[in-house]
Amino acid sequence: MFLYTKNFEEQKERAMEGLRKALAEDKVDYDIIPLLEKINALDNYFTTSSCSGRISVMEMPHFGDKVNSVWLGKWHREVTVEEVLEAIGKHRSGQLWFLVRSPIIHVAAKTLEDAVKLLNLAVGLGFKYSNIKSVSHKKLLVEIRSTERMDVPLGENEELWVSEEYIGKIVNLANAQVRRFKGKLKRLEEEIEKL
Amino acid sequence: MFLYTKNFEEQKERAMEGLRKALAEDKVDYDIIPLLEKINALDNYFTTSSCSGRISVMEMPHFGDKVNSVWLGKWHREVTVEEVLEAIGKHRSGQLWFLVRSPIIHVAAKTLEDAVKLLNLAVGLGFKYSNIKSVSHKKLLVEIRSTERMDVPLGENEELWVSEEYIGKIVNLANAQVRRFKGKLKRLEEEIEKL
Numbered sequence: 447m448f449l450y451t452k453n454f455e456e457q458k459e460r461a462m463e464g465l466r467k468a469l470a471e472d473k474v475d476y477d478i479i480p481l482l483e484k485i486n487a488l489d490n491y492f493t494t495s496s497c498s499g500r501i502s503v504m505e506m507p508h509f510g511d512k513v514n515s516v517w518l519g520k521w522h523r524e525v526t527v528e529e530v531l532e533a534i535g536k537h538r539s540g541q542l543w544f545l546v547r548s549p550i551i552h553v554a555a556k557t558l559e560d561a562v563k564l565l566n567l568a569v570g571l572g573f574k575y576s577n578i579k580s581v582s583h584k585k586l587l588v589e590i591r592s593t594e595r596m597d598v599p600l601g602e603n604e605e606l607w608v609s610e611e612y613i614g615k616i617v618n619l620a621n622a623q624v625r626r627f628k629g630k631l632k633r634l635e636e637e638i639e640k641l
Numbered sequence: 642m643f644l645y646t647k648n649f650e651e652q653k654e655r656a657m658e659g660l661r662k663a664l665a666e667d668k669v670d671y672d673i674i675p676l677l678e679k680i681n682a683l684d685n686y687f688t689t690s691s692c693s694g695r696i697s698v699m700e701m702p703h704f705g706d707k708v709n710s711v712w713l714g715k716w717h718r719e720v721t722v723e724e725v726l727e728a729i730g731k732h733r734s735g736q737l738w739f740l741v742r743s744p745i746i747h748v749a750a751k752t753l754e755d756a757v758k759l760l761n762l763a764v765g766l767g768f769k770y771s772n773i774k775s776v777s778h779k780k781l782l783v784e785i786r787s788t789e790r791m792d793v794p795l796g797e798n799e800e801l802w803v804s805e806e807y808i809g810k811i812v813n814l815a816n817a818q819v820r821r822f823k824g825k826l827k828r829l830e831e832e833i834e835k836l
Contacts, residue, residue, distance in 0.1 A: 447754075448753065448754075448757075541814075558643065558753065558776065559642075559643075561776075562643075562775075562776045562777075565775070565776075577772035577773060577774050577784065578772060578773035578774075578776070579772050579773075580757075580760070581753065581756075581757045581760075581773070582757075589772065595790070595792055596792045596793075596794075597790055597791045597792050597793070598791075598792070598793050598794070599791075599793070599810060599811055599814055602810075607804075607806070607807045607810050608803060608807060609802075611802070612802050612803060615794060615797075615802050616794055619736075619794055
């Protein structure tokens with residue numbers, strides 16, 4: 447038996463303290479705040495971390511080495527080709543990648559039933575990669591996540607493998623993905639109170 | 642209260658019948674069969690679907706439209722540049738993508754404790770995107786999944802946006818990802834009996 451239900455109130459209090467601090471330090475993605483507030487207003491849920499989705503240009507020693515990765519550019523919105531080219535211009539060494547990541551919201555639920563209700567709502571609204579991420583005595587954690595994603599290698603060790611024209615193409619595709627997941631976030635914000 | 646524990650034996654029997662049929666029809670990825678057999682030999686688990694991971698070239702009307710997507714090439718192993726170029730040569734219309742997908746194994750567990758034990762084992766062995774995918778009266782479903790992935794736009798409507806040299810670069814990166822996730826599958830196969 448896991449004790450997450452028993453520990454729910456105490457964990458929620460802690461998480462809300464952390465969120466207030468993050469908000470005060472301007473560390474929360476601006477356009478996701480109303481959604482977080484709506485989730486946290488529900489008795490049986492609280493948010494523990496979130497990202498509103500992003501386009502980024504990243505330099506990494508090798509794929510998947512997050513620790514030594516450096517963001518050369520990161521945007522929680524649509525981007526222009528110029529912005530991406532400017533970020534690419536900062537590349538010095540390692541692998542250079544153009545990335546799109548869907549929004550991710552981690553939400554603790556009070557009971558398994560609560561978790562499944564949220565999970566099914568999110569999947570139904572297009573967040574198809576949503577899941578229960580972890581279960582422990584402290585928390586039963588739902589991850590709300592969508593399918594939009596791009597992982598495009600751009601070059602390595604100062605050598606660029608693609609043309610400016612290609613960057614234009616992938617920026618268009620990435621912006622379409624951003625519009626798509628922002629729309630899903632909006633719908634989730636509208637529907638979340640029904641839980 | 643979900644009834645998955647109560648329905649476990651009946652569901653396992655059905656799933657095993659489906660697996661025997663899929664094996665007879667040669668529909669199961671060859672190199673993942675020993676792992677599936679080891680999981681299904683455990684009393685409190687059974688597999689419901691699986692993919693051993695793949696590299697593919699896909700044509701789709703627009704990103705995410707799985708229904709109308711067509712595989713021009715699909716390999717559950719490392720590939721050569723020639724194989725990928727041959728697949729690209731079959732492109733006619735829509736968006737053309739080069740994709741890498743990590744292995745995915747769906748495993749039903751008898752209790753939440755069983756699910757979490759498997760989830761934590763998988764995460765610890767490098768399958769960091771593993772999760773509890775769904776919970777219903779029928780099944781409590783764990784998804785074993787890793788982080789390797791590539792989504793590279795190659796062109797659209799017969800127009801190729803990248804050079805052959807670039808294809809060579811992304812094939813190298815993709816093959817490295819395949820080696821990495823095959824290694825993880827091997828370790829999972831070795832460790833799974835400890836559950």
